[in-house]
Amino acid sequence: MIASDVVRLLKTSHKIALISHIMPDGDTLGSSLALALTLRQKGKEVVCLCSDPIPKSYAFLPGADVIRRPIHSDADITTVLAIDCSDRERLGDCNNIFSKATYTVNIDHHISNTSYAHYNMVDTTAAATAELIYQLIRLTGANIEKQVATCLYTGIVTDTGRFSYDNTTSVTHEIAGDLINCGVDTNWLNDELFNKRSLQRTRLLAKALDTIQVCGGGSIAFIKVDMAMLRAVGADDADCDGLVNYARDIDTAEVGLLFKEMDNGRIKVSLRSKNHVDVNAIAAKFNGGGHKKASGCTIAASMDEAIEMVLKELESIMKAAEV
Amino acid sequence: MIASDVVRLLKTSHKIALISHIMPDGDTLGSSLALALTLRQKGKEVVCLCSDPIPKSYAFLPGADVIRRPIHSDADITTVLAIDCSDRERLGDCNNIFSKATYTVNIDHHISNTSYAHYNMVDTTAAATAELIYQLIRLTGANIEKQVATCLYTGIVTDTGRFSYDNTTSVTHEIAGDLINCGVDTNWLNDELFNKRSLQRTRLLAKALDTIQVCGGGSIAFIKVDMAMLRAVGADDADCDGLVNYARDIDTAEVGLLFKEMDNGRIKVSLRSKNHVDVNAIAAKFNGGGHKKASGCTIAASMDEAIEMVLKELESIMKAAEV
Incomplete structure (x- = not known):
């Protein structure tokens, strides 16, 4: 042994x-x-x-x-x-x-x-x-x-x-x-x-959750965090850990996303799914990766462009899966 | 047996x-x-x-x-x-x-x-x-x-x-x-x-957390929710469940509070402590009760008055405990 x-x-x-x-x-x-x-x-x-x-x-x-x-x-x-x-x-x-x-x-x-x-x-x-x-x-x-x-x-x-x-x-x-x-x-x-959260992290959570949007008939939820938001509350990158789960946890959502502006201006995307959607396949389209239900990628684009690109891929995959 | x-x-x-x-x-x-x-x-x-x-x-x-x-x-x-x-x-x-x-x-x-x-x-x-x-x-x-x-x-x-x-x-x-x-x-x-949260509840969480304040050198954190906030996001009273924990979970806080306006205009106060503060004793001062670490009471006063009354009692008890 x-x-x-x-x-x-x-x-x-x-x-x-x-x-x-x-x-x-x-x-x-x-x-x-x-x-x-x-x-x-x-x-x-x-x-x-x-x-x-x-x-x-x-x-x-x-x-x-x-x-x-x-x-x-x-x-x-x-x-x-x-x-x-x-x-x-x-x-x-x-x-x-x-x-x-x-x-x-x-x-x-x-x-x-x-x-x-x-x-x-x-x-x-x-x-x-x-x-x-x-x-x-x-x-x-x-x-x-x-x-x-x-x-x-x-x-x-x-x-x-x-x-x-x-x-x-x-x-x-x-x-x-x-x-x-x-x-x-x-x-x-x-x-x-x-159960431990700094005041800064809690304030970031408030600001981040205020950006939450759903699309795809409620099956996709996403949150945006930019550098200005982090600066406004005195939070740092580590304070964004777990934010994506608040999108994933929306009751109607199958997929939750976090779009996070990095200090080099690129957009870091975190993807989470609940059941059947393979978010690893989405992340791979943008040279990222991870697991089927938890994945990530980085996109050199503006926040709005990155959101549009990822949602387009995601909606087409989710639509195809329904057929 | x-x-x-x-x-x-x-x-x-x-x-x-x-x-x-x-x-x-x-x-x-x-x-x-x-x-x-x-x-x-x-x-x-x-x-x-x-x-x-x-x-x-x-x-x-x-x-x-x-x-x-x-x-x-x-x-x-x-x-x-x-x-x-x-x-x-x-x-x-x-x-x-x-x-x-x-x-x-x-x-x-x-x-x-x-x-x-x-x-x-x-x-x-x-x-x-x-x-x-x-x-x-x-x-x-x-x-x-x-x-x-x-x-x-x-x-x-x-x-x-x-x-x-x-x-x-x-x-x-x-x-x-x-x-x-x-x-x-x-x-x-x-x-x-x-891990399930409606969009309304998530939006209420954003609004509620945006009100968070600390006092007593960080040892007390509190959140305010009024009826206008509930209406604005389409949430109801049940969506306030658990909100008080976000105050309690502030890393420096010993006590977390939620002040919630009820539809009769009174203020419902939820109190949580982490370790040594007996919040049941505070609630009892306002004819409420519960447990040592989780308690509640209802106060017939405006939001600002209720906050002032509870914080005054709390700070005096916490100061006395330090002596």
Whole structure:
């Protein structure tokens, strides 16, 4: 069993590096921090690395403050684990360290994982990599303390959309239940993760929602955000995260769109669908991509032109699907 | 064991009435519908009753269309169960039927339950009455089919705030996991329950958030909604549900408030706190009430006067707490 091989490897390793993927999310950070805390309790020297900065929204996670970018001397670390990284590109600037390591481990749940390490602990039925880290920690026999449980729960609850996505299984719930028994304060943690909004972000939401329009007989809803709007409320690009969902969530809409002016004047388009429309196909027409239900692209045009171009493609695809 | 007594009673009953509480929510409706579906499968004649109309947002629940107000002839039903009702007042106009029944059952999880029936199956450690109904159904040996699982999951996910409130236990998660195995489409169901917003409601959200203000050094945030705003976007009172949370969720805020003009000109105030402030004490000053962290009151004054009155009380209590 690959998990016991990884446990054996970790037992004999003294200096260990854990790598989170570029543009880190709750699962890669929570998983890495949970494993780091556990290994440090066992006397291991562990560094948590990430090519990109940690989003402010995850700064509260125990240990998040010591996650750092790789430095030259990290190349001496012999045991290196990539956490929640589907391929080598996701390691970003940590690739060099991964290449030089004697033992490499790849712990992940993405279906696109390329099995790029010596030890590949990949389980695509897991809703989050945090599920695999949970199993690994249980296998070491270590106690799961409150801080570790908080990190693991974060990975699970963010990657499952609060237990709502199709990837959520009875195993996911079983682990979440055990983590509550280990002391997770779910009320506080869910507030930190989902119910926290700065005044600027709230004001941006007001301005953005005021632009909402529907077309295609209500089946398409879209929101516009320009730079002037961001400046007026003192918000930044990160405050636009999740805005597209307010378009998608319109009860009559099958597709929701966000058109966001970037500081270079181009228009970033976020596309979300509920059921049958493949928004990836639309994004691909504009050299973008993603998934069937969540996709994005960037268009070098004015706001109004970009809206016209995307709506035209979208309406023709949606009309064709009806036939 | 009370649960097996209830199962025995149901076995020998042929005509059964299930009563949901006034101002019905996801738990009272989901629990009642799940039990009704199960009992009907066993050949029982079951009616689901509720004194108040079913909110549009729960109309999608299997069987919701046949929940009805009590009628004269219901008084002949000998076995009557009150579902998720903490006291007799919560039965509303169904009280008469309850009084006349030969066998009455009270299935609930509220700490304030007054044990008002012949059989009182009350468990305050359950996060939702749906947990108790789940156990009851399992005890009957009945299969939990997709529709039943959907109703039970609805009760659990709404009463736990998507598994976030303190009442969520490992048992809650264990049951949720089993319900997924029974076929719940969590993606669809969470969309129905939490991610659906009419265009009118979305436009009201934009207007309401545009009024947001903070005071008390950021520790208090409040939102104003007047009748003109509702009319302008074609929204109604129900569209104001949840608005107060946008004030509460401001990152610096300990207390969030919504001031809502009613059609009689009075101001309805909703109060929410995050941690230490007892907003029930504030509401009580204006003859309102509720819980420590969620409370409400109605003030006969103009919008500006009401805001001034509530903020004055709130700031003095919050200042006193700091000393």
